Amino acid sequence: MGSKAVIVQLGASIPAPMDNRSAYGGLEGDPWLQQVVVFDWQPTEILAQNAESMQLIVATCWCVLMARVVTQKLCPRSSPNFCYGMEFLLIIPPVVLLVTVASDYCTHILLLMLICSLWFLVRTKALQRACARGQFDLGGTRPTVFTLVRALTHLITAVCILAIDFSSFYRPYRKSRTFGAKLMDTGIGLFVVTMGLVSHRTRHIKDLRRSVVYAALPLLLLGLARTVALLIVGYGQDEHEYGRDMNAFFTLGLTKLCGSLASLVARRDVHLLPLGMGLLVAHQMALSVFGLSDFVMDEDVPRSTVFSANREGLVSLPGFVAMYLLSIYLSRWLMAATLLGYSDMVKKLRRLLLLVLILWSLFGASAFAIGISRVTCNFGYVVWTLAIICTIMWVGLFGLDFVINSVLPWDPSALAVDSQEKGQLLEVQAGEGSSPKAASDRIGSFAICQSLNLNGLTFFLLANLLTGGVNIFLKPEDRSQAESVLILLVYMFLATKAVHELLKRGVRLA
Numbered sequence: 001m002g003s004k005a006v007i008v009q010l011g012a013s014i015p016a017p018m019d020n021r022s023a024y025g026g027l028e029g030d031p032w033l034q035q036v037v038v039f040d041w042q043p044t045e046i047l048a049q050n051a052e053s054m055q056l057i058v059a060t061c062w063c064v065l066m067a068r069v070v071t072q073k074l075c076p077r078s079s080p081n082f083c084y085g086m087e088f089l090l091i092i093p094p095v096v097l098l099v100t101v102a103s104d105y106c107t108h109i110l111l112l113m114l115i116c117s118l119w120f121l122v123r124t125k126a127l128q129r130a131c132a133r134g135q136f137d138l139g140g141t142r143p144t145v146f147t148l149v150r151a152l153t154h155l156i157t158a159v160c161i162l163a164i165d166f167s168s169f170y171r172p173y174r175k176s177r178t179f180g181a182k183l184m185d186t187g188i189g190l191f192v193v194t195m196g197l198v199s200h201r202t203r204h205i206k207d208l209r210r211s212v213v214y215a216a217l218p219l220l221l222l223g224l225a226r227t228v229a230l231l232i233v234g235y236g237q238d239e240h241e242y243g244r245d246m247n248a249f250f251t252l253g254l255t256k257l258c259g260s261l262a263s264l265v266a267r268r269d270v271h272l273l274p275l276g277m278g279l280l281v282a283h284q285m286a287l288s289v290f291g292l293s294d295f296v297m298d299e300d301v302p303r304s305t306v307f308s309a310n311r312e313g314l315v316s317l318p319g320f321v322a323m324y325l326l327s328i329y330l331s332r333w334l335m336a337a338t339l340l341g342y343s344d345m346v347k348k349l350r351r352l353l354l355l356v357l358i359l360w361s362l363f364g365a366s367a368f369a370i371g372i373s374r375v376t377c378n379f380g381y382v383v384w385t386l387a388i389i390c391t392i393m394w395v396g397l398f399g400l401d402f403v404i405n406s407v408l409p410w411d412p413s414a415l416a417v418d419s420q421e422k423g424q425l426l427e428v429q430a431g432e433g434s435s436p437k438a439a440s441d442r443i444g445s446f447a448i449c450q451s452l453n454l455n456g457l458t459f460f461l462l463a464n465l466l467t468g469g470v471n472i473f474l475k476p477e478d479r480s481q482a483e484s485v486l487i488l489l490v491y492m493f494l495a496t497k498a499v500h501e502l503l504k505r506g507v508r509l510a
Helices: 043-073 079-100 103-124 126-132 144-163 183-197 205-233 248-262 268-288 290-295 311-315 317-333 342-369 377-409 417-421 434-439 447-454 456-471 481-502
Strands: 005-012 034-040
Touching: 005 317, 043 079, 043 103, 043 144, 043 183, 043 342, 043 377, 043 447, 079 103, 079 144, 079 447, 079 481, 103 126, 103 377, 144 183, 144 377, 144 434, 144 447, 144 456, 144 481, 183 317, 183 377, 205 248, 248 317, 268 317, 268 377, 268 434, 290 311, 311 317, 311 377, 317 377, 342 377, 447 456, 447 481, 456 481
Parallel strands: none
Antiparallel strands: 005 034
């Protein structure tokens, strides 16, 4: 459940004249009587929602890591299509089932995954092998862990945007109206953070122009196109998400634009931390002290102006910009050194684990003090999103770079393994004599993750188009549980296979 509106009365011996209520719930005309609408939240419920969300996210991450082990073990020299098929079977069906018919068994499945992980550690003596390694190459500007984070974001979001239309979808995963920490609340926040992880601080006008032309402007145009398309077809959208006219593309585009402008203030990467934290604290003060949070959440506030009509998207923007700046700093801090010895790798894992513990502690405190609100992108929501991202990155660094690569290192004789070991995207540049066959031969493990990183926006747009088609032609609300699972599997196959074919040909669209 979300929040509830609580009427707080001072001078309760006098009945409250409800017909004289202002937009914020205040009473006019009687100085001895005040009535204020306070949007409350339930901290224990938020913590429970977060636990459910993290179970699904960690389970999906485990499936991706398992696919890495299985494909490397069973088909290291197989065709790209075979590797893709193996990864699809190991990753997509579990995610689809866990958000629909198997949602009640998520905890049991996680326990099974933990047992399998411990067995793998003991059976392969992975920790001893890691200790014997000479160095750990995390990959510079395109580390494998960033590839993992971005792929998880795309996969979970793509499954949920269609699954929510089926009756078999696990309803507690739906977005919160006001306060909450549900699975689908993570979507926009994870996209902002992953955008920041692969971005750089704007150093001069040339960098700003590049960010605007190649990143912000396309997203804003997509947002405009989506709004116009919805108006033409008469398909409504939930005003409580981003407002009457705004959508996720507008939020991402404006965040990229404003974040690029704000980062001009920072002279060094380290300055992004106080800049982002200062903006976030100021944003939270505006929400809590000056009543912007109540203004956004009060359904009685009319949507009579552009600002009030789109207050959810506009008021939350400073929070997303702060999140973006902190994500750039996190990326620079984490990847300051990427060629590490054993002791340095252990030190990095410890420091990242400490950061994870700090962020989850702040999340717990925020759940009780100010709540977690995606719709306003408050302090608690930013901390929660960063805690999720850092948790995934720690699992990726430990599980993939520290453990799996120590047991099953990628074959250094393969054409693209060096790029894979460094987590770099497969890029076939014109003029290098690279053919589609050569590009195809370079694909090994992590085929789906590489595909989603190379053409993430293309995948997301295709998923949205397929979602619209399913809603128009297949009437998802009338489908049985078995039919919904089958439709979701076909939908994910079409979307992932399309970007996989682009990867095989070395084509990058967006």
